[in-house]
Amino acid sequence: MKSNLPTRKIFEGVATRPQMFRLFGRHNQRPERWQTDAGPLYNGEWFEIDATLYGDMLEILPPLWMRGPVFALREFLAGSITSIFFALRIDGKLRYFHGYCDVADPNSVETMRTAIFERESHLIRGMSREERLEHIWSSTADAYRGYAGERFPPAMQGQRTVMLWSGVNGTILKLLNDLTDDEIAAKLPVHMRHLPTIAA
Structure with missing residues (x-):
């Protein structure tokens, strides 16, 4: 069930509020849900949201930390895995993303930011x-x-x-x-x- 990719886009397009919360629970049916750690399944997953959702998530609780337009939720999914929200200017347009990162890894947030930027900067829209x-x-x-x-x-x-x-x-x-x-x-x-x- 674990992906071999360090980061992966899991939804094409801009997720609506219901879609975002559904994506938060996309592994809830996994076998032995209460006996296994969900962290490795979610770690590295990301998708796009809109400015309103980005702002709403920032206002829910004071963030764990905020570095410019990037912030981490104070509530952890599992272990040291938590939600990271990004506002990135890509091809001259400000866009917003959610991803799950392991904040115990000092490189995880930058790795995801770079992966999102590189993936979304393609001139030709496509999907792997x-x-x-x-x-x-x-x-x-x-x-x-x-x-x-x-x-x-x-x-x-x-x-x-x-x-x-x-x-x-x-x-x-x-x-x-x-x-x-x-x-x-x-x-x-x-x-x-x-x-x-x-x-x-």
Whole structure:
């Protein structure tokens, strides 16, 4: 379940308030939720928000710290993982982002800031395969996503799954990472289906 990427974009577009809070709980269905640490799953995830949400989150509690337009929430998700909010000027436009960083690592916030800036500075809008899969996971309703259980071989158990309409075979359960390009396109919103693929 843990990503090998140090930072990863998990939602395409600017998240609304309901979407933001849903993204905060995107791993709530994980197996053994109460026995396992969620920190490694969330650490490094980021997505875009708007100026209003950025301001609202700044006003909820006094931040743990604030360095210019970057601040950390005082409440921790798990261990030393907490929410970091960024206001970044990218291509002349001020944009806002949320990410989870391990503040015990002195380089984690700067690593995420750099990753966001580099990813969002691309002149051609596109998505990597990994970003497409993360967007599908983030935007799929809880009833249609989950984790592989005993029906799957032991090596696959615990991996993320999504429900698909296969036509001939009706609704099927499939590992998220095993989706074909056509299945990915079918699960994405229409305006994202034909975005060019970029290197992760």
